[in-house]
Amino acid sequence: MSVPDNLPPAEPSGIIRRRVGGLSSASALAPHSDVSTIAERPRQILQAPTPTQGSSVSPTAALWIQSRQSSSGKLLPPGEDRAITLSCIRLALRLIPLLWADFAALFWQRHPLRLVAFLVGRVVKGVLPAFKIWAASALLDLVQESFVNAAQHQQKPIDRGHVLRLAAISVLASAGNTVFNFLNSTNDTLVRQYLTHHVESLYLSAQLSLDIPTLSDTFVSALMYEAGCFAGFEPRQMRAGGGGPMGKMMGGKRKSRPSPFTTLSTFFSTLTTSVEVVSAAGLLVKTLRQAVHDDPEIWKSKGAGKPFPWSLMPSEPLLLILCAFLPAMLSIVGTFFTLSLPAAGGGGKITRSGKWKPKKTSSGKPGASTSITWQETLRDIQEVRDLGRNGAYKQEVVLFGLKDWVLGKWESLRERQMAEELKSMNEAGVWMLGFGVAEEMVQTGFYALLALRAFSTSISLGSIRLYQSTAESLLSSLRSLTNSLESSVQALFYMAAFFEMMRVTEKLNTVGRRGGVLKVSATMEEKEGLLDYEACRREGGMKIEARGLGFTYPGAEEAVLRDINLVIEPGTTLAIVGFNGGGKTTLVKVLMGLYDHTGSLLINDQPIERFSPNQLHARTTCCFQDHSKYSLTLRENVGIGNVPLMEDDEAVHAAIAKGGATSVEQKVGLEGKLNRTGVPDASLGGGEGADAPADEQAMEQAAMEQGHPGPGFNGSGPPGGRGPPPPGRGGFRGTSSGGGLFGATSSSRPRGPPPGPPPPEVMQMMLANDAGASRGFKERHSLSGGQWQKLALSRAFMRADQADLVVFDEPSAALDPRAEAELFDRIHALSGSNNTGRKTTTIYISHRFSTVRRADKIAVVDKTIVEFGTHEELLVKGGTYAEFFNLQKGQFD
Numbered sequence: 015m016s017v018p019d020n021l022p023p024a025e026p027s028g029i030i031r032r033r034v035g036g037l038s039s040a041s042a043l044a045p046h047s048d049v050s051t052i053a054e055r056p057r058q059i060l061q062a063p064t065p066t067q068g069s070s071v072s073p074t075a076a077l078w079i080q081s082r083q084s085s086s087g088k089l090l091p092p093g094e095d096r097a098i099t100l101s102c103i104r105l106a107l108r109l110i111p112l113l114w115a116d117f118a119a120l121f122w123q124r125h126p127l128r129l130v131a132f133l134v135g136r137v138v139k140g141v142l143p144a145f146k147i148w149a150a151s152a153l154l155d156l157v158q159e160s161f162v163n164a165a166q167h168q169q170k171p172i173d174r175g176h177v178l179r180l181a182a183i184s185v186l187a188s189a190g191n192t193v194f195n196f197l198n199s200t201n202d203t204l205v206r207q208y209l210t211h212h213v214e215s216l217y218l219s220a221q222l223s224l225d226i227p228t229l230s231d232t233f234v235s236a237l238m239y240e241a242g243c244f245a246g247f248e249p250r251q252m253r254a255g256g257g258g259p260m261g262k263m264m265g266g267k268r269k270s271r272p273s274p275f276t277t278l279s280t281f282f283s284t285l286t287t288s289v290e291v292v293s294a295a296g297l298l299v300k301t302l303r304q305a306v307h308d309d310p311e312i313w314k315s316k317g318a319g320k321p322f323p324w325s326l327m328p329s330e331p332l333l334l335i336l337c338a339f340l341p342a343m344l345s346i347v348g349t350f351f352t353l354s355l356p357a358a359g360g361g362g363k364i365t366r367s368g369k370w371k372p373k374k375t376s377s378g379k380p381g382a383s384t385s386i387t388w389q390e391t392l393r394d395i396q397e398v399r400d401l402g403r404n405g406a407y408k409q410e411v412v413l414f415g416l417k418d419w420v421l422g423k424w425e426s427l428r429e430r431q432m433a434e435e436l437k438s439m440n441e442a443g444v445w446m447l448g449f450g451v452a453e454e455m456v457q458t459g460f461y462a463l464l465a466l467r468a469f470s471t472s473i474s475l476g477s478i479r480l481y482q483s484t485a486e487s488l489l490s491s492l493r494s495l496t497n498s499l500e501s502s503v504q505a506l507f508y509m510a511a512f513f514e515m516m517r518v519t520e521k522l523n524t525v526g527r528r529g530g531v532l533k534v535s536a537t538m539e540e541k542e543g544l545l546d547y548e549a550c551r552r553e554g555g556m557k558i559e560a561r562g563l564g565f566t567y568p569g570a571e572e573a574v575l576r577d578i579n580l581v582i583e584p585g586t587t588l589a590i591v592g593f594n595g596g597g598k599t600t601l602v603k604v605l606m607g608l609y610d611h612t613g614s615l616l617i618n619d620q621p622i623e624r625f626s627p628n629q630l631h632a633r634t635t636c637c638f639q640d641h642s643k644y645s646l647t648l649r650e651n652v653g654i655g656n657v658p659l660m661e662d663d664e665a666v667h668a669a670i671a672k673g674g675a676t677s678v679e680q681k682v683g684l685e686g687k688l689n690r691t692g693v694p695d696a697s698l699g700g701g702e703g704a705d706a707p708a709d710e711q712a713m714e715q716a717a718m719e720q721g722h723p724g725p726g727f728n729g730s731g732p733p734g735g736r737g738p739p740p741p742g743r744g745g746f747r748g749t750s751s752g753g754g755l756f757g758a759t760s761s762s763r764p765r766g767p768p769p770g771p772p773p774p775e776v777m778q779m780m781l782a783n784d785a786g787a788s789r790g791f792k793e794r795h796s797l798s799g800g801q802w803q804k805l806a807l808s809r810a811f812m813r814a815d816q817a818d819l820v821v822f823d824e825p826s827a828a829l830d831p832r833a834e835a836e837l838f839d840r841i842h843a844l845s846g847s848n849n850t851g852r853k854t855t856t857i858y859i860s861h862r863f864s865t866v867r868r869a870d871k872i873a874v875v876d877k878t879i880v881e882f883g884t885h886e887e888l889l890v891k892g893g894t895y896a897e898f899f900n901l902q903k904g905q906f907d
């Protein structure tokens with residue numbers, strides 16, 4: 015798939031700047047020059063692999079989609095690292111000019127000075143080691159000179175000033191390195207906090223502002239997931255060979271939540287290692303020039319006049335250059351090769367005996383669809399785990415004796431996961447082993463060459479040391495550069511998703527609405543032509559009119575609603591009845607403007623698209639059939655229905671009384687905390703869900719630390735993580751400052767004896783804390799189904815006084831007969847002309863015909879409106895309504 019040349023120009027930089035003032039909505043954050051695109055993008059991009067000429071896909075989105083395409087043309091599941099191929103790198107490079115300004119603005123906003131310090135620290139840190147090596151080798155030369163003088167009994171004067179200067183440079187470089195490490199780690203912590211906070215708040219804000227149709231879009235949900243990877247909310251699936259040694263140790267397969275800070279660090283560690291590569295290469299050239307200067311004959315091939323193959327023996331400097339670069343090249347090629355292998359997942363099935371049988375593929379290489387299988391396996395495992403840890407399932411697990419079934423299912427899924435992991439690990443592992451052994455062999459050859467004094471004897475000890483140190487540094491810097499480049503490439507795609515998501519406009523926010531008056535490509539002027547709902551109100555009520563209204567759930571083949579024609583006058587009470595699955599709930603959600611629709615929907619004679627959803631929703635309230643139970647206080651559970659009045663005791667009490675929940679308030683108290691499951695939930699107790707991100711972040715950092723140390727010069731182990739450090743790493747490079755950027759993380763870890771059972775007094779303390787925690791748990795109140803329903807009703811009543819449209823979806827399903835009768839009295843009191851002169855339109859769905867008959871109008875819904883009229887009219891009609899009514903009536907007679 016290629017991106018058309020005539021794509022619109024990239025978003026000008028400054029998007030983030032414009033967002034600073036108001037983070038409340040994605041659209042406010044991101045004025046998009048082409049507001050039409052989001053609604054249409056998914057279909058354009060996912061259904062047509064090649065965007066057509068003139069397509070309005072933004073260049074960033076197009077590149078992002080392309081990056082997710084596998085060789086088979088299918089899309090990688092969101093959150094999966096891309097295979098590192100040449101075309102993938104090209105895509106990443108094309109993203110840089112589109113993203114850099116937003117990225118810079120994002121970080122610049124929070125704390126520019128600290129960011130500058132962060133940047134300068136990285137550059138200086140890249141240069142300091144070269145100084146240190148140079149000074150140390152020069153000192154060694156002086157030592158050698160004094161040995162030679164002593165051996166030859168010469169009394170040459172020692173240039174003390176020179177020695178002191180060199181020593182001072184060496185000490186200053188070491189101290190500078192340590193100081194920079196210290197300052198960087200403090201600064202890093204602060205920068206991390208600022209950035210994480212900022213990006214999380216942008217992400218959460220965008221997530222909260224998007225409406226249901228937008229979030230149901232496959233394009234947006236994938237974008238959202240990958241933006242979540244960037245924000246550190248969602249884990250991503252790394253590839254074999256990625257993430258440095260940690261990735262390799264774990265077979266290259268792990269979930270990781272890269273935070274924005276990790277992304278930033280990745281970019282800057284690329285910078286630092288690049289500086290190190292340049293400075294090390296400079297020193298290497300200097301040493302070789304010195305060697306050639308000392309002995310011009312050195313370039314001559316040592317094989318001249320010798321029989322084949324000795325005649326091919328290159329000159330010593332050439333051999334040394336080859337030995338210095340070959341291991342690094344092998345390492346880089348090896349890493350990129352393993353990263354270009356397809357991701358895990360091989361497909362297969364669970365046999366009757368419950369064993370996982372992997373599928374044999376003809377190519378032996380799983381493709382994109384199998385990596386989707388892999389992700390599905392992980393998701394299934396998570397769901398099954400949840401059966402154990404989520405208290406909401408406990409009662410059924412106990413009652414139906416699900417323990418063995420859950421365990422069996424979990425084990426077969428885990429077996430499947432391990433089989434898939436092993437397969438992928440083996441494939442990548444064999445290649446990595448081959449490259450690793452070859453690299454070690456060449457490196458050992460390099461040392462053998464030095465030991466054989468390949469250089470002319472005229473060259474100084476310091477120069478040999480300098481050569482050796484810089485060659486090693488170069489090698490390890492290049493290895494680190496490979497890793498950080500790989501991470502940078504992946505980070506660019508997640509970052510692209512993040513910035514694209516910031517530009518997503520809600521579908522229902524006039525643009526993208528298919529049946530609307532406004533064109534799909536509405537301009538800002540047209541949008542500004544929105545009607546003010548408050549000016550269009552009808553006597554404190556709302557007239558609703560549907561003409562040929564239809565609705566299909568995203569991804570579904572069949573429409574749930576079709577050709578709905580209906581008029582609901584202000585102040586009317588409409589009851590909706592029908593078969594299960596007939597579309598009643600869907601219809602009220604469409605009428606409330608929560609879903610998009612086909613056909614037309616008029617509110618007070620104006621198309622609904624002409625009103626801002628926020629304004630409409632401010633005049634609507636609803637008690638949903640699947641109402642939410644919040645593990646919050648009772649006040650919050652009710653006050654959510656009208657947040658500005660949440661702290662108004664009088665309003666909350668009144669709503670509670672109307673919802674029939676006064677007895678619940680008496681039992682629990684307004685500030686009493688509720689437990690939605692009724693059973694302690696492991697995740698509430700700080701289980702793995704709560705801790706996972708922090709752990710994974712720490713792992714990520716540990717991986718980065720090992721993968722991107724202050725290479726070579728800082729005395730850490732080989733970044734490739736393969737085997738022990740090479741010989742000859744002592745004297746000049748052995749600081750204990752650790753890995754620089756992430757040094758503080760590792761050095762701050764306790765290094766004590768392995769953990770054993772705690773001493774009795776500690777155990778006592780832990781038990782006491784545990785008891786405290788469970789006391790905290792017991793303070794949460796569990797409610798009955800009917801009590802929860804009364805709270806949901808109270809929530810709806812919080813806004814009922816100011817609402818023009820009040821909707822109740824099966825409000826009395828869990829209520830006792832008295833509560834039900836009282837509720838319907840209140841519902842009917844709401845509508846019609848009341849004392850306030852307002853006409854509230856009320857819609858309720860119910861299967862209780864004793865209450866339904868009281869409604870002004872009744873609609874029987876079965877995908878469309880099959881009957882409509884008053885109770886009496888429908889009875890006379892003798893259709894479905896009459897049948898239902900008589901059935902229920904018969905049960906009482």
Ligand SMILES: Nc1ncnc2c1ncn2[C@@H]1O[C@H](COP(=O)(O)OP(=O)(O)OP(=O)(O)O)[C@@H](O)[C@H]1O
Nearest residue numbers: 567570574592593594595596597598599600601639
């Ligand atoms: N989120 C969804 N995504 C896809 N399909 C859905 C979704 N919600 C409901 N449906 C489907 O839409 C149809 C209508 O569902 P709806 O909830 O509107 O029915 P209902 O008449 O309210 O049923 P009930 O009387 O059982 O509450 C059903 O076939 C259901 O499977």
